[in-house]
Amino acid sequence: xCSKEERKMLKSMLGCCKVYISxxxxxxxxxxxxxxxxxxxxxxxxxxxxxxxxNRVGYTLVSKLAPKPSGDPCPLRMAVLAMVKAAFExxxxxxxxxxxxxxxxxxxxxxxxxxxxxLEQVAGxxxxxxxxxxxxxxxxxxxxxxxxxxxxxxxxxxxxxGYFKPNSSGEQWVGxxxxxxxxxxxxxxxxxxTQEKGVVVIGATRWVDNxxxxxHSTDIAVVRRIxxxxxxxxxxxxxxxAMALAHGESVTEVACNLLEPQEVGGDRVQLEVERLxxxxxxxxxxxxxxxxxxxxxIERYLQTVSAEEKRNxxxx
Numbered sequence: 001x002c003s004k005e006e007r008k009m010l011k012s013m014l015g016c017c018k019v020y021i022s023x024x025x026x027x028x029x030x031x032x033x034x035x036x037x038x039x040x041x042x043x044x045x046x047x048x049x050x051x052x053x054x055n056r057v058g059y060t061l062v063s064k065l066a067p068k069p070s071g072d073p074c075p076l077r078m079a080v081l082a083m084v085k086a087a088f089e090x091x092x093x094x095x096x097x098x099x100x101x102x103x104x105x106x107x108x109x110x111x112x113x114x115x116x117x118x119l120e121q122v123a124g125x126x127x128x129x130x131x132x133x134x135x136x137x138x139x140x141x142x143x144x145x146x147x148x149x150x151x152x153x154x155x156x157x158x159x160x161x162g163y164f165k166p167n168s169s170g171e172q173w174v175g176x177x178x179x180x181x182x183x184x185x186x187x188x189x190x191x192x193x194t195q196e197k198g199v200v201v202i203g204a205t206r207w208v209d210n211x212x213x214x215x216h217s218t219d220i221a222v223v224r225r226i227x228x229x230x231x232x233x234x235x236x237x238x239x240x241x242a243m244a245l246a247h248g249e250s251v252t253e254v255a256c257n258l259l260e261p262q263e264v265g266g267d268r269v270q271l272e273v274e275r276l277x278x279x280x281x282x283x284x285x286x287x288x289x290x291x292x293x294x295x296x297x298i299e300r301y302l303q304t305v306s307a308e309e310k311r312n313x314x315x316x
C-alpha cells in the first residue's frame with residue numbers, strides 16, 4: 001500500500017497504459033518490445049501478463065503526466081510508441097495463430113487516469129499516439145472512449161470489423177485481415193490495411209478490470225450461452241462484457257471486461273458464472289484477473305522509479 005506521504009507526492013497525476021500484443025511464443029519479439037520500452041525509464045512496465053494458448057501478451061505501463069499539454073515529450077506516449085514500432089518490426093500477423101481474437105499485431109491500447117489525473121489528459125495522450133501510429137507508421141488506427149469525439153465504444157469497433165468471429169477451425173484466429181479494405185473508416189492512417197500488421201485500436205476510459213473464468217468444458221456453444229447471460233448486453237450483469245474463448249484442450253473461458261468494477265467486480269461475476277454453469281451441468285474453476293489493482297500498480301511504479309533513481313545516483 002502507498003503511504004500517505006507517497007500519495008501526496010503523486011498528486012501530480014499518473015497515467016496508465018495497457019498494451020495488448022498478438023504474440024507470446026516468439027521470445028525474440030517480446031525481448032525486443034521490452035528492450036524498446038526500457039529506454040524510457042520514466043514510464044516503466046509494471047506488469048506483464050502472457051498467455052501462450054491465446055498467443056497474446058499484455059503490458060501495463062505507468063508514468064507521471066504533465067498537468068497541461070506542453071511541448072515536452074510525454075514519456076508514456078514515447079515508451080508505448082517504441083513498443084509498437086518494435087512489435088511491427090518483429091511480428092508478422094500472417095504467421096500468427098491463437099484462440100484469442102485480434103485485429104492487429106498491436107491489437108489494443110488503452111489509457112486510464114490514475115489518482116488525480118483526468119480522463120481528458122489520457123485522452124490527449126491517446127490521440128497523440130494515434131497520430132503517430134496512423135500517420136508516421138502508416139497503420140490504420142481507430143479511436144474509442146474519451147479519445148473519440150462521439151465516445152464510440154471498443155466493442156462497437158470490434159463488431160464492425162469482425163473481431164468476434166473465428167476465421168479458422170477449432171475456434172482459432174489465424175493470420176491477418178483477409179481484405180485490404182476495412183468495413184469501417186479509420187480515424188487515423190491509411191484506408192487500406194496490410195495483412196502483416198493489421199489495425200490498431202486506441203482508447204481512453206476509466207479503469208476497466210479484465211476477469212476470466214475457466215469452465216471445464218469444450219462445448220463452446222454452451223459456454224457462449226453462459227457468456228451471453230452473464231453480459232449486460234444479454235440482460236445479465238450491468239457493465240459486464242463477456243465472450244467465450246477456447247483455452248487449451250479441456251477448458252473454455254468466459255472472458256470478461258468489467259467496465260465499472262467498483263459496481264460489479266470479479267467476485268460477483270464468479271458467482272454468476274458458477275450459477276449459470278451449474279444449470280448446464282458444468283464445473284467451474286477459480287477466475288483470475290489479468291492485471292493488478294490500481295493501488296498495486298501505483299505501488300509497483302513507485303518501487304521501480306525509486307530503484308532507478310538510486311541506481312542513477314550510485315552511477316553518478
